[in-house]
Amino acid sequence: MNRRQSLYSLLGLSLLSLGGHRLASAADKAGPRLVKSRAEWAKLLPAAAYEVLFDEATERPGSSPLNQEKREGTYLCAACFQPLFDSAAKYESGTGWPSFWQALPAAVATRTDFKHILPRTEYHCSRCGGHQGHVFDDGPKPTGQRYCNNGVALQFVVRGAPLPELRT
Template sequence: MQPSRRSVLTSLVLGTAAFGVGLSRSFALAGESLAVSHTDAEWRAMLTPAQYQVLRQQGTERAFSSPLLNEHRKGIFACAGCDLPLYSSETKFDSGTGWPSFWQPLKGAVGTTTDTTLSEVRTAVHCSRCGGHLGHVFNDGPQPTGLRYCMDGVAMTFHAA
């Protein structure tokens, strides 16, 4: 019996994600006008290959690979694409997942979209100024919000207070 197209695609997607390669899917926010926009060539020139893969193609960095995971100083985590302040260090917590996690973004800093790339429905998080993909938000975080903004560290920079 031959495997179905769906099972083959699911295996490819899960295999790709397991190796931390991420998915190569162009990222566009339908119906949103962004304050910062660039051509694909400009983004490629501005960002490192890893930043481009996450911010512009919705990739995922390997768990436990980001230096920002162990960043514990006071300060602000900003978008690596446009430097918009996204998260305060006061909302960062150790989720044990291998990615920098926060229980709340700064007001107006992020937007969300529905992501169905891994055969499940998740909520993707993007920068509200440039549309860069940052990670995903889940409902298993600490109080007071109960949310876990699980961010790719390569998609952010840190500005110490």
């Protein structure tokens, strides 16, 4: 393959991946989007959370204290505080990241991610667009899904405690 063919192949892959970057329609059902500049988010969030939420980084497996969280409660987007998961849907997947078999209705939006060549389903907070993780079809019943979440992209609020107001 010559240089021109390589360039066209890369361009084709880039265009293919751009086509998958529209967030799925759950974002449209969730209500108004929260839009902030990257600089505004960087001022509000710890560096590790910002890198995962807005640079789409991945935290090291096993590094989140939320892996061991067993109390009943709600898991929120660490950026905008929108509720994403109920603790009743959390389970131990053995992956080293907090995992859930179901998100709250209209809480997340998905898109196809080609960063590792093969397509994966990436999901984001439907309100602020903050990257949470990837969803796979190897989870437990009843959904068969595994929402594999970065712990630094979440905040946990124990059941009975007030949820923080949504960030504006």
